Amino acid sequence: KILILDFGSQYTQLIARRVRELDVYCEIHPFSHFPEPDEYTKGIILSGSPCSVMDEGAPDLDIKKLEKYPILGICYGAQLLAKKHGGTVSRSEHREYGRAKLAHINAHYDLLKEIEIGSQVWMSHGDTITELPEDFQIIANTESIPVAAYKVEDKPIYGIQFHPEVTHSLDGKALLRNFVVHICGAAQDWTADIFVENTVRELQEKLGDDKVVMGLSGGVDSSVAATLIHQAIGKNLYCIFVDNGLLRKNEFEQVLESYEGMGLNVKGVDAKEDFYKALEGLTDPEDKRKAIGRVFIEVFDREAHTIKDVKWLGQGTIYPDVIESVSVNGPSVTIKSHHNVGGLPEKMNLKVVEPLNLLFKDEVRNVGRALEITDNILGRHPFPGPGLGIRILGDITPDKVRILQEVDDIFISGLKENNLYDEVWQAGAVLLPVQSVGVMGDERTYEQVVALRAVTSLDGMTADWVHLPYEFLADTSNKIINRVKGVNRVVYDISSKPPATIEWE
Ligand code: XMP
Numbered sequence: 001k002i003l004i005l006d007f008g009s010q011y012t013q014l015i016a017r018r019v020r021e022l023d024v025y026c027e028i029h030p031f032s033h034f035p036e037p038d039e040y041t042k043g044i045i046l047s048g049s050p051c052s053v054m055d056e057g058a059p060d061l062d063i064k065k066l067e068k069y070p071i072l073g074i075c076y077g078a079q080l081l082a083k084k085h086g087g088t089v090s091r092s093e094h095r096e097y098g099r100a101k102l103a104h105i106n107a108h109y110d111l112l113k114e115i116e117i118g119s120q121v122w123m124s125h126g127d128t129i130t131e132l133p134e135d136f137q138i139i140a141n142t143e144s145i146p147v148a149a150y151k152v153e154d155k156p157i158y159g160i161q162f163h164p165e166v167t168h169s170l171d172g173k174a175l176l177r178n179f180v181v182h183i184c185g186a187a188q189d190w191t192a193d194i195f196v197e198n199t200v201r202e203l204q205e206k207l208g209d210d211k212v213v214m215g216l217s218g219g220v221d222s223s224v225a226a227t228l229i230h231q232a233i234g235k236n237l238y239c240i241f242v243d244n245g246l247l248r249k250n251e252f253e254q255v256l257e258s259y260e261g262m263g264l265n266v267k268g269v270d271a272k273e274d275f276y277k278a279l280e281g282l283t284d285p286e287d288k289r290k291a292i293g294r295v296f297i298e299v300f301d302r303e304a305h306t307i308k309d310v311k312w313l314g315q316g317t318i319y320p321d322v323i324e325s326v327s328v329n330g331p332s333v334t335i336k337s338h339h340n341v342g343g344l345p346e347k348m349n350l351k352v353v354e355p356l357n358l359l360f361k362d363e364v365r366n367v368g369r370a371l372e373i374t375d376n377i378l379g380r381h382p383f384p385g386p387g388l389g390i391r392i393l394g395d396i397t398p399d400k401v402r403i404l405q406e407v408d409d410i411f412i413s414g415l416k417e418n419n420l421y422d423e424v425w426q427a428g429a430v431l432l433p434v435q436s437v438g439v440m441g442d443e444r445t446y447e448q449v450v451a452l453r454a455v456t457s458l459d460g461m462t463a464d465w466v467h468l469p470y471e472f473l474a475d476t477s478n479k480i481i482n483r484v485k486g487v488n489r490v491v492y493d494i495s496s497k498p499p500a501t502i503e504w505e
Contacts, residue, residue, distance in 0.1 A: 002042060006030055091126060114174060226264055314354075407429040448488070
């Protein structure tokens with residue numbers, strides 16, 4: 001495996017994803033505490049950072065003790081390595097941000113093998129290495145900086161100023177392959193098929209004849225996790241799918257049907273009334289999220305108690321949820337509390353089994369394909385745990401849910417019919433707490449406004465609105481206003497994240 005030590009760069013997860021794309025297993029750990037490298041550790045990557053190595057209290061670690069392994073320092077990581085060996089790092093007058101071209105490549109070095117002069121790389125730094133320690137050699141520069149890449153003499157230790165993990169570094173993948181595969185000699189055995197085989201075996205050993213209960217949501221993660229556990233222990237997996245009254249139109253029935261088709265043992269629980277009652281009169285977004293989370297736990301707990309002798313709770317947690325984030329600019333603030341089943345294990349006194357907690361989202365999909373899960377589950381857009389509850393602004397009533405379900409269904413079906421669904425990362429409709437005047441026939445109307453939202457994104461952390469064709473938007477708006485009683489105006493959300501978020505609440 002490859003160990004990635006995180007100094008707080010926004011790109012650290014991308015490094016891991018690029019390494020995984022080479023079918024090489026890697027782990028991210030904070031620079032301040034990470035597991036001792038062992039016989040399986042083939043190399044170490046040091047990430048970038050928003051800090052400057054010259055800052056007082058800048059992230060630091062005892063690098064010397066890692067130097068028996070191959071090391072690749074990226075940006076801050078490269079500067080830290082150079083500085084600790086006696087080199088000089090200086091603050092440049094201008095931040096260098098964007099594309100640059102590699103010049104003067106010393107191509108006989110393995111790190112840049114098959115990468116040509118002029119190769120485009122992505123820079124994002126304020127500091128520059130101005131002087132290298134004696135036993136360091138420059139292997140590439142650019143027009144604006146003297147040290148774009150270096151190597152330590154006689155050791156497989158390298159530093160690069162640019163970011164190979166960003167796709168704008170056109171040979172970034174080749175560079176990472178050179179390091180990870182050729183220099184470190186890491187095995188390329190991190191594939192979906194091998195993952196499935198190993199995980200099923202490990203689950204069998206871990207779970208034995210124990211019973212596992214698991215809440216399904218219809219989403220990719222919980223479906224793939226359940227399928228893996230099901231392959232391992234069969235009917236000892238008990239799944240529960242709760243209708244919280246905030247699902248999309250016909251979603252409860254359709255998802256249950258898919259699960260049954262997959263051979264899972266699933267109980268559908270209609271708990272709509274519990275949720276509506278708890279939400280009555282609540283308008284604050286955080287209050288609504290908390291109420292939905294609380295009722296879910298109550299309902300799930302009640303249902304799980306009808307199964308005898310359950311020992312485990314299965315969850316679809318994925319790697320980004322468990323990577324410990326490094327906060328070098330003070331504690332990060334909670335923008336929204338993401339409520340799904342947090343708090344369940346403690347309350348139920350169950351041990352937790354999370355077969356996907358080492359996988360990124362795209363890897364979960366690959367595993368899903370290896371398990372032959374249908375596209376209609378694997379290709380689904382993400383849908384938030386609190387469902388339409390956070391897309392109905394203000395208080396929630398069953399009537400409003402019905403209106404929004406109709407609008408959402410027209411929008412999403414339209415995307416599918418026009419082959420736009422797969423181009424969009426997530427789409428949905430929002431019911432605004434606003435009425436506007438309209439005219440239908442000869443009548444004045446005074447009805448609700450809905451907003452449509454469609455975004456592209458990689459992981460939900462940043463997003464951009466999709467430039468849907470005007471004809472499609474016009475057609476969708478017409479259908480919504482003509483068919484959904486109570487709505488007389490449709491708007492399209494053209495905000496990116498940041499500064500907006502994907503959901504309105
Ligand atoms: P925001 O609105 O924060 O959303 O830009 C980012 C992504 O997260 C989803 N989301 C949630 N998912 N429980 C979830 O499982 C939640 O409470 C929750 N809130 C937002 C949102 O749909 C988007 O994909």
